[in-house]
Amino acid sequence: MKTKQILNTLFAFIGIISLAFTLPISKNIAPKPIRKTIISFEVQGNCGECKERIEHALDKNGIYKAIYNIESSMVNITYDPTKLKEIQLHNMIAMVGHDTEKVKASNVVYQSLPDCCKYRKDDDEWGPVKH
Incomplete structure (x- = not known):
């Protein structure tokens, strides 16, 4: 009878130890703070459609x-x-047809803009197109 109690206690102990190793370990680590940076730069555009x-x-x-x-x-x-580098922000804007301080939109994309959104006077200068 005593042997049976010892075996039951031993199996219970082994079960508890096994369970402890299979459960995920809880870590009291604070979540990483959200990093935010604010940047401003020039982008060529003329109207509400450009803004959008x-x-x-x-x-x-x-x-x-x-x-x-x-x-x-x-x-x-x-x-x-x-998550993002500054140049990626410039590229995102240039990809939809708008020149930034650092990246010029491709001519193909720029030419696909509606007339009201075209801002280039010539290849070397920025500003709204004079109609």
């Missing part, structure tokens, strides 16, 4: 907020620098 296109191009993972100001031709972007 530029802001939509920046509606991506890692970008918390993007606002384009038509009057100042400036975009303000709040983003996570651990």
Whole structure:
């Protein structure tokens, strides 16, 4: 009888130890803080349609907020620098047809913009096209 009790206790102990090794270990680690950087730079655009296109191009993972100001031709972007580099932001905008301080949109994409959105006077100068 005593042997049976010892065996039951031993099996219970082994079961508890086995269970302890199979359960995930709880870590009391605080979540990483969200990193946010705010950047502003010049982007060429003329109208509300340009504003919508530029802001939509920046509606991506890692970008918390993007606002384009038509009057100042400036975009303000709040983003996570651990997910995106600044040059990627410029490229996202150029890919939809708008020149930035660092990246010029391809001529093919630029020419596909509606006439009201075309801002180049010539290849060397920025500004709204005079109609």
